[in-house]
Amino acid sequence: MTNLPKVIFVLGLPGSGKGTQCQKIVQEFGCVHLSAGELLRIERSKPGSQFGEMIEKHIKEGTIVPVEVTCSLLEQSMKKEMEADKAKDTFLIDGFPRNKNNMDGWQKEMSHKTDLQFVLIFECTEKECVERCLSRGEAGSGRTDDNIESLQKRQLIRTHISSTEPIIEFYEAKGLVRKVNGSRSPDEVFEDVRKIFVGLKKK
Ligand SMILES: Nc1ncnc2c1ncn2[C@@H]1O[C@H](COP(=O)(O)OP(=O)(O)O)[C@@H](O)[C@H]1O
Numbered sequence: 443m444t445n446l447p448k449v450i451f452v453l454g455l456p457g458s459g460k461g462t463q464c465q466k467i468v469q470e471f472g473c474v475h476l477s478a479g480e481l482l483r484i485e486r487s488k489p490g491s492q493f494g495e496m497i498e499k500h501i502k503e504g505t506i507v508p509v510e511v512t513c514s515l516l517e518q519s520m521k522k523e524m525e526a527d528k529a530k531d532t533f534l535i536d537g538f539p540r541n542k543n544n545m546d547g548w549q550k551e552m553s554h555k556t557d558l559q560f561v562l563i564f565e566c567t568e569k570e571c572v573e574r575c576l577s578r579g580e581a582g583s584g585r586t587d588d589n590i591e592s593l594q595k596r597q598l599i600r601t602h603i604s605s606t607e608p609i610i611e612f613y614e615a616k617g618l619v620r621k622v623n624g625s626r627s628p629d630e631v632f633e634d635v636r637k638i639f640v641g642l643k644k645k
């Protein structure tokens with residue numbers, strides 16, 4: 443059972459810096475970055491995808507795609523990476539699980555096939571996150587949800603907190619939650635992230 447793929451969940455509000463920090467982790471620690479949102483955006487844009495329209499609706503509204511779709515995209519991606527290179531056995535799963543349906547689906551389908559290391563959470567104020575997402579849109583992200591209308595829906599902080607709360611509680615009880623203050627410069631945030639990952643590698 444020691445050869446199961448290792449998984450780290452990376453969570454935080456949209457704009458809290460998950461993608462930015464994951465890139466830095468990849469550079470320094472060689473993990474594989476899998477953004478659930480990015481996998482959904484790719485699936486949505488595949489010609490003939492039976493899920494394309496459904497995914498786009500959820501992304502625009504800031505609601506959450508049913509777990510079966512997201513989980514299978516994550517599983518396929520992990521398989522593909524490991525088939526190509528066996529050494530690629532540590533995955534940063536960015537932006538998932540986002541609600542209880544996601545977590546329950548993962549527990550049922552994937553928890554026994556993977557080895558969860560910890561859950562990394564970026565804490566950042568709602569105001570700063572909204573500003574960052576708007577700048578991301580202005581800088582040409584091309585995302586259909588980096589605008590104020592979608593952000594207002596996505597950012598409903600109470601919704602986000604209430605949907606991620608059970609997840610954080612569940613993993614906190616297992617001692618797996620690692621929180622980092624994301625309201626600083628990317629390099630300052632990464633200094634704290636690095637300490638957490640160095641610990642992981644020493645295990
Ligand atoms: N620590 C930071 N300080 C300022 N801007 C940041 C920081 N981290 C990320 N950003 C910028 O904010 C936007 C959102 O970051 P991103 O990594 O995409 O967040 P997430 O994946 O959590 O939505 C991007 O345009 C990114 O360049």
Ligand SMILES: O=c1ccn([C@@H]2O[C@H](COP(=O)(O)OP(=O)(O)O)[C@@H](O)[C@H]2O)c(=O)[nH]1
Pocket residue numbers: 454455456457460461477478479480482500501502503504505506507508512536537538539540544587596
């Ligand atoms: O597990 C997931 C991850 C993302 N999404 C959808 O994809 C959007 C964008 O997610 P992403 O993680 O890319 O956003 P970010 O937090 O990086 O801004 C979300 O608002 C959801 O609609 C989803 O349904 N399930």
Ligand SMILES: [Mg+2]
Pocket residue numbers: 460461477479536537
């Ligand atoms: Mg992201």
